[in-house]
Amino acid sequence: MAFATELLVSALILIGAFFLVVGSFGLAKLPDLMRRLHGPTKATTLGIGALLLASMLYFLLVRGAPSLHEILISVFLFLTAPVTAHMIAKAHILRDGALQNTLPEAPDGAGWATLKPAREDAPAA
């Protein structure tokens, strides 16, 4: 039992570490900002997720003291990671004029929010 537990926890730590390394590698290797965003936003969710799962299993099965902090960490991570990526992408779109010309059209000619400042008379959302 103890061996199986240790094996499982070790496997999860290795999986997590692998995806974290791949995510960081993608951040360094991919050629432009939008592609680079894919590395950290995704590879880290599973990487961190596996590490947190390993931590929970360790405290539950080896130490006999269930730990709830990991759930909170993953919830906060899943809430903040997409927002960060979204804001970085918006800043990038705003600053890169050449990129703006290559964007697909929004339906009904509404335009993308980043490039279209809110009108004074627009109804409050």
Next chain:
Amino acid sequence: MARFLPHPVLTVVIALVWLALVNTVSAGHLLLGLALGVGIPWFTQDYWPGHPRLKRPLKIVEYGLVVAWDILVSNVQVAYLVLFRRGESLRSRFVSVPLDLRTPEAVTVLAGTITLTPGTVSADLAADGGAILVHCLEADDPDAVVAGIKQRYERRLKEIFE
């Protein structure tokens, strides 16, 4: 009731977060968590004017499982692309995904889901909220990406929120 508990779901969430923060489940901390859960929404209700309604809350479980599975698959796919493909050879592109969802909370969840799942990052929202600008790491067929997002996530979110 609505005056003292302006956001009942938030009350429960705050109580659960408190229990997770102190890392123990005991009557005293449950009481303290509930006190915070009642006090904080009441104190901050001026900042939360909207009252989003969940039509079918149980569907959230199904949605969570679908997204968790997709995160797993997408990680393997993205890891493969990062490790075995030259960055310049990836056919990355922006795709405009028209939305049927109108609830701001639902659109927020959809944008977050898109960023967490298969090779896609949500980059911007249309000025009228009618579409999401999505960046795909590797996509031959933009229509397939749009159809996948609408079928897999938007349809379920529409059931939950609208």
